Each structure stands twice: as structure tokens, then as C-alpha cells.
Amino acid sequence: MLHLAQRNLFQSRTKAVLAVGGVALAFMLIFSLDAVLAGLEGRIAGFIERTGADVWVAQSGVRNMHMASSTIPRAVVDQVRGIDGVAEAAPVRYLTNVMVKDDERYLAYVIGLPEGATMGIPMKIASGDAYPRPGEVVVDGALRQEGATVGDTVRILGSDFRIGGLAEGLASTLSSLAFIRLDDFDRLLGNATTTSYVLARVAPGVSADEVAARIEAAVPAVTASSTTRFAEQERKVVRDMSTEIAVIMNLAGFLIGLAVMALSIYTVTVSRLPEFGLLKALGASRRHCYGVVLGQAALTVALGFGVGLALTFAASLLAPLIDPLLYMQVTWPSVAKAAAISLVVAGLAAIAPIAQISAVDPAIVFRRKVA
Amino acid sequence: MNAPTLSVSHLTKRFGAAATEVVAVRDVSLEVAPGEVVLIMGPSGSGKTTLLLMLGALLRASEGEIRLDGEVLSALPERKLPSIRLRRFGFVFQDFNLLSALSALENVAIVAELAGVRSKDARARATTLLTELGLDRRLHFLPEKLSGGEKQRVAIARALANGPTFILADEPTANLDSKIGHEMMRLLRSIAKEQGRSIVIVSHDQRIKDIADRVLWLEDGQFKEATAMVVDPVCQMRTEQGAAVAAVWDGERFSFCSRGCRDEFLAAPYRFFADAEASGPHEAALREAVRREAALAGARK
Numbered sequence: 001m002l003h004l005a006q007r008n009l010f011q012s013r014t015k016a017v018l019a020v021g022g023v024a025l026a027f028m029l030i031f032s033l034d035a036v037l038a039g040l041e042g043r044i045a046g047f048i049e050r051t052g053a054d055v056w057v058a059q060s061g062v063r064n065m066h067m068a069s070s071t072i073p074r075a076v077v078d079q080v081r082g083i084d085g086v087a088e089a090a091p092v093r094y095l096t097n098v099m100v101k102d103d104e105r106y107l108a109y110v111i112g113l114p115e116g117a118t119m120g121i122p123m124k125i126a127s128g129d130a131y132p133r134p135g136e137v138v139v140d141g142a143l144r145q146e147g148a149t150v151g152d153t154v155r156i157l158g159s160d161f162r163i164g165g166l167a168e169g170l171a172s173t174l175s176s177l178a179f180i181r182l183d184d185f186d187r188l189l190g191n192a193t194t195t196s197y198v199l200a201r202v203a204p205g206v207s208a209d210e211v212a213a214r215i216e217a218a219v220p221a222v223t224a225s226s227t228t229r230f231a232e233q234e235r236k237v238v239r240d241m242s243t244e245i246a247v248i249m250n251l252a253g254f255l256i257g258l259a260v261m262a263l264s265i266y267t268v269t270v271s272r273l274p275e276f277g278l279l280k281a282l283g284a285s286r287r288h289c290y291g292v293v294l295g296q297a298a299l300t301v302a303l304g305f306g307v308g309l310a311l312t313f314a315a316s317l318l319a320p321l322i323d324p325l326l327y328m329q330v331t332w333p334s335v336a337k338a339a340a341i342s343l344v345v346a347g348l349a350a351i352a353p354i355a356q357i358s359a360v361d362p363a364i365v366f367r368r369k370v371a
Numbered sequence: 372m373n374a375p376t377l378s379v380s381h382l383t384k385r386f387g388a389a390a391t392e393v394v395a396v397r398d399v400s401l402e403v404a405p406g407e408v409v410l411i412m413g414p415s416g417s418g419k420t421t422l423l424l425m426l427g428a429l430l431r432a433s434e435g436e437i438r439l440d441g442e443v444l445s446a447l448p449e450r451k452l453p454s455i456r457l458r459r460f461g462f463v464f465q466d467f468n469l470l471s472a473l474s475a476l477e478n479v480a481i482v483a484e485l486a487g488v489r490s491k492d493a494r495a496r497a498t499t500l501l502t503e504l505g506l507d508r509r510l511h512f513l514p515e516k517l518s519g520g521e522k523q524r525v526a527i528a529r530a531l532a533n534g535p536t537f538i539l540a541d542e543p544t545a546n547l548d549s550k551i552g553h554e555m556m557r558l559l560r561s562i563a564k565e566q567g568r569s570i571v572i573v574s575h576d577q578r579i580k581d582i583a584d585r586v587l588w589l590e591d592g593q594f595k596e597a598t599a600m601v602v603d604p605v606c607q608m609r610t611e612q613g614a615a616v617a618a619v620w621d622g623e624r625f626s627f628c629s630r631g632c633r634d635e636f637l638a639a640p641y642r643f644f645a646d647a648e649a650s651g652p653h654e655a656a657l658r659e660a661v662r663r664e665a666a667l668a669g670a671r672k
Contacts, residue, residue, distance in 0.1 A: 003490075004481065007472035278468050281429060282529075283457025284485050363429045365468050366420050366541055 001288055005295030008268055019264030023304025023345075024311060026257030027338055031312035033249040034334035039316075039327035041238045043172035045231040047109075053119045053199035054208040055086075056230040060221045064233040065094060065109070067241075070196045072222055079219045080198050085206040086215075091195035092120050093185045099178055100155040101143055108139075108176045110156060112185025112196075119199040122179060128165030136164030138179040145324050156180065157188040172325055200224075254341055257304070261349035265297050269353035273360050280362035293353045297346040305342050309335065374441075375402040376536050376569040377426065382435035384421050384592075395421040397592040399435070405536070406567045408560055410579050413589035419573045420541070422589065426571060427460055427539045428452045440536055457486050461530025461568075463559075465542035467522040469514040475501060475525045476510040482532040493532075500528040504558070520551035527558060531568075538562070540572040544579065556582045581609040604643045605632035 010016045044066055048056070057080055059070040080089040093112030098105045113120050113132070121130050122138055128150040132138050137154060144166050148154070152163045156178060170177045186192040202211045208226035215224035225233065269276070276289050309330070316328035384396040396418045403409050413419050424430035425437065428444050429452075437444045439459055447455065456462075469478045479497035484490055501510055504524040514522055523543065530538050540559065544552030560582040563570045572579055580586055588595045601612045608628045615626035618633045620640055627633040636643055 001484075003477070004470070004473065007477075011472040275470055278470065279485075280453065281427075281456065281462060282482055282485070283453045283455075283460075285453045288485055363424050365462075365464055366424060366429075 001291040002295045005292045020303045022260030024307035027308025028311045030253035035328035035330045038329040038331045041235040045234045048231040050123045051120045054202045055200040057198040057224045074195045085211040087203040088201040092197045094196040108178045112182040114182040122167035124168040126166045137161035138165035140167045140170045265349045276357045277360045277364035281365045297350040301342045301346040377403040378438040385433040403569045408563045408570045410583035410586045411573045417589045418592040461535040461538040463540035465545045467526045474511045479528045538570045544576045601626040603628045
């Protein structure tokens, strides 16, 4: 029966292309939005994961960076260094602000790193240095896209900074990153006794979660998280912020896919109702006939799913060429979710045609030409 | 007559009720023997199609009984009828009614697949049937690429796919030209005679009388008369027995389509026996006559 479903579907190539194309675009909508959000999560959490730190110590109750503010005494750095299992600890100051270059404003996470920092520095440098010197800033590709090069000047927190290096792979459509010296950060904000976070590297063979627990037990008014947990929390914040958009867009994709599917399957089936009458007259059971319709729906959805996924992969490759900040990441959970949606779409799209077939009288074959 | 393949008794079909009631088929009884070809003729609206639908288990009778190979079809629940149609009946339609998206081979194979035959076996069976019907070069053609005669042969192969005991044909020559129509009729007759399948044909086509063993006239939902058919041993035409020209030779009665054929036969009877394909009660007598005539000819020499 699947054979007949396939032949019915592809007898008119134009109709088949329209049906599969419509479903593919609907799936692409679902996949793309998920990929953009996953890419955003990946980029924002990417900095945390690539700092080289194992534990993040923040103000009590703070478990991430995005949309969060943390202030702890800088003395905590020494307290953390003294805890068993900690190999290294360093302060990192952080602020969400804007960078201005040639009157263009860019939202940025401004990161203040101590001299000789081994944690929190940008891992991939396109040109220049990874370590900012005094009065210098290391920025991400967001500014490079605008033509910024090493030696140019940008304005941060009211002061001019020379671009000392250009990093890669850290900026997202949501924000960029700017690394300056901790001294400069302190000078700009006028307070050298506090820090935003303390980054800690644990000794070999020691669990980060275990060390985090020790820090929380030993240092008052701080929350310590392993980098894994800190990054996951960062992802969760981004996800929570985008959940409603994602739900709306997924629903839109679902409804578009359903409408296209239902219309195409209905059209294909209704145009062949006399043939279904013939099948019934020849002795096909209802199960056989319904199998053909479900087969058509399943084939259309499966092809639409595959084409939609392939188009999204292609788009994810092309996106950074169009906009370096646009990073799309297709994830297995997203594919699994779309697969589940596709089953529902196929089932719902087949309901109306099945009702039509159920009502067709097999005696129709003795009264009119069927094909 | 052997035990009938199909036995219909007192079949009636009513549509509507009370003042709007229409009796499409009225108290019809019929028996069809294995290998018999029965032609049902009648004017439009006489109830032919309604009767055909009931015989094919596509429409329930209001009254009466239909038996197929001893099984009472009219008593079976609705859910069992598709399986009966699939395995016991073959259908041949006026408009061929092939599935447009499938090739000739697939149109035949799908019926076997519906009956549970594995795809590979179904295709092999379809290939054999189509090859036997001379379509071995058209197996993978879509219906739109086939001629009318080829389409009808595919339809006949499809009707035979599950080895039915009974074939129902609705106006099978209506969309075929005279020559192809005649070929189809000969084909149906040979299927009936060689394979022992019973065939009921509903048609307006007078030429089909030639291949029918019996012609029934349906009018106002009732059979008005039944006509037995005989074969003219001279021209091989099938002729209504009542309208045939008769002659007695060597103690046997023979029927002819015309006086010309009768006179030609009586002038030299043995000339017509060797190629005679007549079947029925005269066949043994004819063969014996050929033997004696040949002996007489030898003695004269």
C-alpha cells in the first residue's frame, strides 16, 4: 500500500514538490528558530565553558552572568585560594555596557581581567594579543565585521581604549565581549575592593562540585558553582527568556505545516476518491485504504522533515557568512521534537481524507469512470 | 449441469419506501454453472447494474438469497464482503478502471497483494497473467500509455489475479472498437471454458451473444425470457436456438444461423467436423459423424 501511496503522491511532480516544499518550509521554520536559540545559548555559555576555570564564585544567590549582577569583596579571592583542592583563584569583574566606535553602539559584556590572567581570557584570537595591556581592549568579531582592526579606538564606560586584539567565536546576536585590564575596570568604576566573580581552578583529581561545596561552606555570602553548572544555568536563563518566542514560532511552524499537509493530502485523496472506490470494490478493506492515505501523509511529512532539516543545516553554514554573529546550532532534542510534531501533523492531516474515503461507495465504479 | 457456481433465488431490491419505493430488481432467480458464460441484456433502467452489484456483493438485496460455491453471501456481515470480493470475484469494467498511478504490472499485482500475497510473488503472478494475455511488452506502462484493448486485457488479468471462480463484466466491449471487442469476448469465453470460471456479462452489445452460453433479458427488474445459444457448425456463429434454422442429419438435430449454412452443411457434412469447436450435447455425435464420413469417403475411393 505504501507503494500506491508513493505513486499517488508523485504522479504529479508539481503537486508533490509543492506539498513537500510547503512542509519542508514549515519544518525549517521550527528547526531554524531552535537552531538560532541553541546557537545563542551556546555562544553565551561558550565564554563560561572556555574560561579554563572549574569553579565560579559569585555573590550569594547568583548562579550565572547574563542579566545578573554580582558583587563580592575582593578578599574572597584569597579565601578561595586557601581552600583545600583549589589550585588557583583569580578575580573577574563584569558589567553589561556598550562599546562605541565611530558613533555606532554595541551592547557588550565588559570583562575585567587581572594582569597575567590564566582564566577568562579569549581562547581564539584572529589578530593581535589575547591579553589586553593597560588602556587596551580585546574585542570580538562584532567590531571586526564593522571594519575594526588592531590599533583602532573604541569608547567603553566613557573612556577610550585601543583595540589590542580581535577574538573569535564569543559574540552572539545578543551581545559582544570586551576584555580590559582589571586595573582599568577598577579605575572606571572607582572601586578596587570588590569583584564580580572569583574564578577557581581545582587541583588535579579533585571534583569541581566538591570544591564548590567546600567554598560555600567556608566563605560566607557566596554561591559557588562548578563551571558545568554555571554554564547550564546561563543556558537556562537564555532559554527561559526565549521560551515564549520559541513556543509561538513552533506553533506557527506546526500550524503552517499542518495546513499545507492537510490541504495537499486532502487534494490528492479527493482527486482520487473514485480510485479508492475502485479499491474498495475490488476488495480492499478500510484498513488498506486508510493505509494509503496515512502512507501519503507519512511520506510527505518524512520528506518535508528531511528537506527542512537539510535546508536548516545549509542555512547554519551560510548564516555566519552573512552575519558572523548569527550562529545556528541544530540539536538532537530539536530534531526529536520536530519528529514528534511531524507524527502529529501527519495523523491530523489524514483525518479529513480518511473520512472522505470512509464515505465513498464502492458501487461508484459501475456508474462512472474512475481514472 | 454441474453444481452451480452461483445460485440466486428470488432476489429483490427495493430503493426508497412507501410512495417513493422503486423496485429495481424483482424476484429474480438464476443459476450459473462452472465455465458458463451468461449474458444479461436489457434496456437502460431495467435493473442490470443493480443486479450486477448484488451479484458482486457490493449491494445488499432487500429479499432473496445469493449463494456462491454454496456459501450464502447475502447472510454474511458487511465486514466479510471485501474479502469475498477480493478472493472469489473478478471484476471487468466498461471504463477499464485501472489505477492511473500504477503500471500495468502493478495494477494486477496490487489485487494479489491486497489478498496477502507477498509483493514479489504478486508481481510474478501478475507478470505471468499479463504475458499470457500478450502484454509482456507493456508490463511497466502506465494506463495512459496503453490502448483500449490493452487496458481491458490488464483489467482481465487483474480480475484473474486471485483465481476467482466468478467473473462479473460490466459492458466490457463498450469502449472498444469492433475488432478488439470481439477479441475480448473470445478471450473471456476461453477463460470460462479453459479455466472453468463462470462469467456473467451485462451488456447492450448484441455481438456478445456470439460467445454466451445463455442470454437473459432483464426488463423492469425481471427476466422476461431465457435464450439458449447454439453454434452453427458451418460458420461457427452462436445463434439463439429458437431463431436458428434446424436440420436433422444421421439422426441428430443441428442448428444453423441461416438456410445457406444449413444447405452447405447438408451438401457435405464431414467437411465441417474436423475444425468444429462446438461444445455441448452435439459434440460427441459430431466426432462420431466425422469418423464415419471419413470411412465412407475411403470406401468410395
